[in-house]
Amino acid sequence: MSDRLTVFKTYKLYVGGKFPRSESGRVYEVTDSKGKWLANAPLSSRKDARDAVVAARKAFGGWSGATAYNRGQVLYRVAEMLEGRKDQFVREVADAEGISKSKAAVQVDAAIDRWVWYAGWTDKIAQVVGGANPVAGPFFNLSTPEPTGVVAVVAPQESSFLGLVSVIAPVIATGSTAVVIASEKSPLPALSLGEVLATSDVPGGVVNILTGKTAEIAAPLAAHQDVNAIDLTGAEAELARDLEIAAADNLKRVFRPQPVDWSADPGTHRLTACLETKTVWHPTGSLGASGSAY
Amino acid sequence: MPTAFADVTASDSTLRRFLHGLPGVDAVGLEARAASLGTRSIKTTAKAYAIDLAISMIDLTTLEGADTPGKVRALGAKAVNPDPTDRKTPRTAAVCVYPDMVATAKEAVGASGVKVASVATAFPAGRAAIEVKLGDVREAVAAGADEIDMVIDRGAFLAGDYMTVFEQIRAVKEACGTARLKVIFETGELSTYDNIKRASWIGMIAGADFIKTSTGKVGVNATPANTLLMLEAVRDFRAQTGVQIGVKPAGGIRSTKDAVKFLVLVNETAGPDWLDNHWFRFGASSLLNDLLMQRQKLATGRYSGPDYVTVD
Numbered sequence: 001m002s003d004r005l006t007v008f009k010t011y012k013l014y015v016g017g018k019f020p021r022s023e024s025g026r027v028y029e030v031t032d033s034k035g036k037w038l039a040n041a042p043l044s045s046r047k048d049a050r051d052a053v054v055a056a057r058k059a060f061g062g063w064s065g066a067t068a069y070n071r072g073q074v075l076y077r078v079a080e081m082l083e084g085r086k087d088q089f090v091r092e093v094a095d096a097e098g099i100s101k102s103k104a105a106v107q108v109d110a111a112i113d114r115w116v117w118y119a120g121w122t123d124k125i126a127q128v129v130g131g132a133n134p135v136a137g138p139f140f141n142l143s144t145p146e147p148t149g150v151v152a153v154v155a156p157q158e159s160s161f162l163g164l165v166s167v168i169a170p171v172i173a174t175g176s177t178a179v180v181i182a183s184e185k186s187p188l189p190a191l192s193l194g195e196v197l198a199t200s201d202v203p204g205g206v207v208n209i210l211t212g213k214t215a216e217i218a219a220p221l222a223a224h225q226d227v228n229a230i231d232l233t234g235a236e237a238e239l240a241r242d243l244e245i246a247a248a249d250n251l252k253r254v255f256r257p258q259p260v261d262w263s264a265d266p267g268t269h270r271l272t273a274c275l276e277t278k279t280v281w282h283p284t285g286s287l288g289a290s291g292s293a294y
Numbered sequence: 295m296p297t298a299f300a301d302v303t304a305s306d307s308t309l310r311r312f313l314h315g316l317p318g319v320d321a322v323g324l325e326a327r328a329a330s331l332g333t334r335s336i337k338t339t340a341k342a343y344a345i346d347l348a349i350s351m352i353d354l355t356t357l358e359g360a361d362t363p364g365k366v367r368a369l370g371a372k373a374v375n376p377d378p379t380d381r382k383t384p385r386t387a388a389v390c391v392y393p394d395m396v397a398t399a400k401e402a403v404g405a406s407g408v409k410v411a412s413v414a415t416a417f418p419a420g421r422a423a424i425e426v427k428l429g430d431v432r433e434a435v436a437a438g439a440d441e442i443d444m445v446i447d448r449g450a451f452l453a454g455d456y457m458t459v460f461e462q463i464r465a466v467k468e469a470c471g472t473a474r475l476k477v478i479f480e481t482g483e484l485s486t487y488d489n490i491k492r493a494s495w496i497g498m499i500a501g502a503d504f505i506k507t508s509t510g511k512v513g514v515n516a517t518p519a520n521t522l523l524m525l526e527a528v529r530d531f532r533a534q535t536g537v538q539i540g541v542k543p544a545g546g547i548r549s550t551k552d553a554v555k556f557l558v559l560v561n562e563t564a565g566p567d568w569l570d571n572h573w574f575r576f577g578a579s580s581l582l583n584d585l586l587m588q589r590q591k592l593a594t595g596r597y598s599g600p601d602y603v604t605v606d
C-alpha cells in the first residue's frame with residue numbers, strides 16, 4: 001500500500017455552539033516552541049467578537065436559569081469528554097509549550113481535575129458567599145450570589161490548557177457565559193476544547209472561543225456595552241491598563257492580571273469575581289418573647 | 295383609478311385576461327438578483343445615512359391581542375423620541391395599531407408629525423363580510439387614523455375571483471377618505487411570484503397608496519425577493535401611468551443588515567425617488583432597537599447592547 005496522506009485539521013472558532021471560520025476569512029500560522037508549523041488558526045476580527053457576545057448574551061438566560069445542580073452535572077460531563085480525548089490534548093500541550101509528553105500529561109490531568117473541582121462548586125458557592133445577614137431591625141435579610149452576565153476572558157498566554165481551563169470553568173460554573181480569547185501563541189488546545197464543549201451538554205453560546213491577536217479582539221470586548229465583566233489575566237501590563245480604561249465606561253467588573261501558579265490550589269476568588277450579590281430585606285416584625293427578628 | 299385601466303377593469307374576464315397576460319416571473323432570476331443586491335457592503339457615512347433613513351421609515355407596530363393603552367402610549371413615545379440619549383435620532387414614520395387603539399395612539403404621538411396607521415378590514419385573516427370590513431375602516435378613520443392597512447381577501451384571490459378583490463380594495467379606498475391606504479397581500483399565502491405580481495397590479499389599479507407584503511402573522515413574511523418583485527411593479531406602474539405608489543415590506547425584518555439590504559433594493563430597483571418615508575416603509579417592531587444599537591455604535595465606537603434601548 002502506498003503511503004497515505006495525512007489529513008490536516010482545519011481549526012475553527014467555537015461561537016454559539018457552532019464552528020465558524022473568522023468572519024474576516026483570515027488565518028495565522030501557529031508554530032510549536034521551536035518554530036515548526038503546526039496549523040493555521042483563525043485570526044478573529046472585532047466582528048467575530050461582537051458575534052460571540054451576541055451568542056453569549058443569548059445563552060445567558062438559559063444557563064444562569066439552570067439549577068446549580070444541573071450546571072454541575074453538565075460541567076462534570078465535560079470532564080468525562082476531556083478524559084476521553086486526553087491523548088490529543090497531551091500532544092497539543094506538548095507542542096504548544098515545548099515540554100515533554102509526560103510533563104504535558106501532568107498538565108492535562110491537572111486541568112481535568114480542576115474542571116471537576118469547579119463542577120463541584122456550582123451548588124456550593126451560594127452557601128459559602130451568601131446567607132442570612134444579622135441586621136439591626138425586624139427584617140429577615142438574605143444575600144444570594146447571582147451570575148454577572150457575559151464575561152470576556154483573556155486567557156493566559158503561557159499556560160495553554162491548564163491556565164485556560166482555570167479561567168473558563170469558574171466563569172461558567174457560577175452561571176455566567178464566556179467569550180474567551182485564547183492564548184495568541186498557543187491557541188490550538190483552546191480550539192480543541194471547543195470541540196469537547198460542543199460534544200458535552202454545554203448549551204451553545206455558553207462558552208465562545210476566539211483566536212487571533214489578543215489586543216485586536218480584547219479592545220472591542222472591553223468597550224462593549226453588553227459585556228458585564230472582563231478577566232484580564234492574559235493581557236500584558238500596558239494592554240491591561242488600556243482595557244481597564246475602556247471597560248470603565250459601562251462599569252464592567254474587571255479582574256486584574258496577577259502572577260499565578262496554575263498548578264497551585266486556585267481558591268474561590270475566581271468564582272466570586274463573576275458574581276453579583278443580591279440582598280433581600282423581608283420585614284418580619286419581632287418574633288416571640290425573645291424579640292428575635294428571625 | 296387611472297383611466298388607462300378602465301377597459302381592464304370593465305369585467306371579470308378583462309381583468310383576468312390582463313392579469314394573466316402580465317409577463318411571468320423568473321423565480322430563479324428574481325431570487326438571484328435579490329441575493330446579489332444583498333451582498334453590497336454599506337459602511338461608515340453611507341451606513342449612518344441608511345440607519346437614519348431606515349429609522350425614519352419604520353411603522354412601529356404592535357398588533358397583539360394583549361395590547362393595552364399603556365403599551366400603545368409607550369410605543370407612541372418611542373416613535374416620537376426613539377433614543378432619548380440622542381435627540382438627533384429621527385422619528386419613525388408612524389405607529390401601527392389595531393383600530394380600537396387609534397385614539398390612544400393619536401394622543402400619544404400628538405403634534406409630532408408621526409402618523410398613526412391602523413390595520414383594518416378584519417386583520418389579519420380578512421375573513422368577514424364587506425360591510426364589517428368597511429365599518430372597521432370607518433371606525434379607524436373616524437378615530438383619526440392617517441393611514442389604513444387593509445388585507446386583501448386571499449380566499450377570493452386564490453379562487454381566481456380577482457374582481458371581488460379589486461372591488462373590495464376600491465370600496466375600502468373610498469371609505470378611507472383622505473387617509474392613505476396600504477394594501478396587504480400576505481405574500482406568504484399567495485404561493486407563487488406570479489400571484490404576487492398579479493395582486494400588486496390589482497392593488498395598484500384599484501387605487502392603493504402603498505402595497506405591502508404581509509401581516510407579520512404567518513410563517514413567510516417579507517423576503518428580499520418578494521419585495522423586489524413589488525418594487526418592480528411600482529416602478530413599471532409609474533412608467534406606464536405616472537402614478538407613484540409606495541411599498542412596505544413587513545414582518546421578519548429584525549436587523550440593521552436586513553433593513554439596509556432592503557434600502558439597496560429600493561435604490562437599485564424603484565430608484566432614489568422611493569428613498570423617502572412617503573414612499574417606502576418598514577413594518578417592524580424589533581427592528582428599531584437594532585437600528586438604535588447600531589446608531590449608538592457608530593456614534594461612540596463601542597458596541598451597544600439591549601440594556602441601552604427600551605424593552606417593548
